[in-house]
Amino acid sequence: MKTLGLNGDMAVAYAMKQINPDVVAGYPITPQTIAIEKFSEYVADGEVDTEFVATESEHSAMSACIGASAAGGRVITSTASAGLAFMWEMLYVASGTRLPIVMNVMNRALSSPLNIHCDHSDSMGARDSGWIQIHGENVQEAYDNIIQAVKIAELTRLPSMPCFDGFIVSHAVERFNALEDEEVRNFIGKYEPKRTLLDFKNPITMGPVDLTDYYMEHKKQQHEAMKNALNIVKSVGKEFEKLSGRTYDTFESYKLDDAEIAIIVLGSTAGTVREAINKTRSKGIKIGLLKLRLFRPFPRQDIINALKKAKVIAVMDRSDSFGCFGGPLFSEVRNVLYNNSTAEIVNYIYGLGGRDVTIHNIETVFNDCVEISKKREVKEYVTYLGVR
């Protein structure tokens, strides 16, 4: 164990160096660039054995990752925003072919208008693509999640997408505890896929045409694999806890046990919410936080159990699903709580394009929830937080 001071991107690159993947294929995009750039330095300096492929686009980067993974390699890349959008077609090829590729996403808004700052529109758009999605709050979690993601992906044979907030985490230097190289390598173990394209003694075909007769059966397999991933994410988290002393589950709570008002967030905003909770708790209001870590698969039962006492739930979405009743996280939470809660559930769309979310902003959410709790009446289910 050693303490380092790095930004989120460099912490990811550092974890990648320790993982020493067989292939990294990448393309630069803000705010992810530093990760691949720093990793390419490790390659150039001979600190890893990785075959580094600098591609001409993200579509090609994901395609190269798919080829390398099908050939039996342990493969990592990262992207953000338009880069992830440009990979769309290949995201489904990766998951449908059951390739355990790991891709860190440093969440950034999508054009237009052009914006390089954080929101979750990019990874939320990929929420149905069959990738596991894990959100981290800070540099420590960014580092820890990518290491766990390697193991989760290989055990589930599903591609895995650890996410964290662009700039807020990717470019902010924070102190974190890193494992020793040996510890990381022992934790992830050697990657030994059952079948690969380069196994000439056992020739196979991957990605063939699959029409009306079998396509649905293969989708059912993905559906089941995603369900099973829930317990795998939990068990890998427990194993990682033994190694690091840091706890990882599908979510993390803060003062939630007795909370009558619950606020749900993904990512870095959790820190701001904790501060706001401390201030509000001192006024005697029972308020707590559920910081969701795992978005795919969505941990249905965990959320139902954790929110049993909540009377008002505010779901914070850092992206919109235009035309939908609320943002994507709101839809998921309301969906799982249907028939399982009598709470009023409201939605706040916040922080789009990197709009700062302050303790004051969060306090206005709390105030709304207190009002709802008193009057049992909701004026506005979906609110754009702090919009002019």
Place this chain on the structure above:
Amino acid sequence: MKGWKEISEGGMIVEPGNSLQYKTGSWRTGKKPFRDEDKCIHCCVCWAYCPDGAIIVENEKIKEINYDYCKGCGICAFECPKKAIEMVSEK
């Protein structure tokens, strides 16, 4: 037909050459090629053009048409320089 628990993940094909099991002859829509032995000069142009490898050649001579895989596209009949192949009704 097999269920989702019995098939390989991601549609992976683990038995090489198993496309032979897929008898595409059933795709024909009523017409099949008929080769007139008397007109055929065994130039093998049909063999070269057949997109499905359904013209069987042995010792540099056309032996037969494999109707298990012939999709009835008619390219062989169109290309035959001696008009020795004709598309005829299946029945």
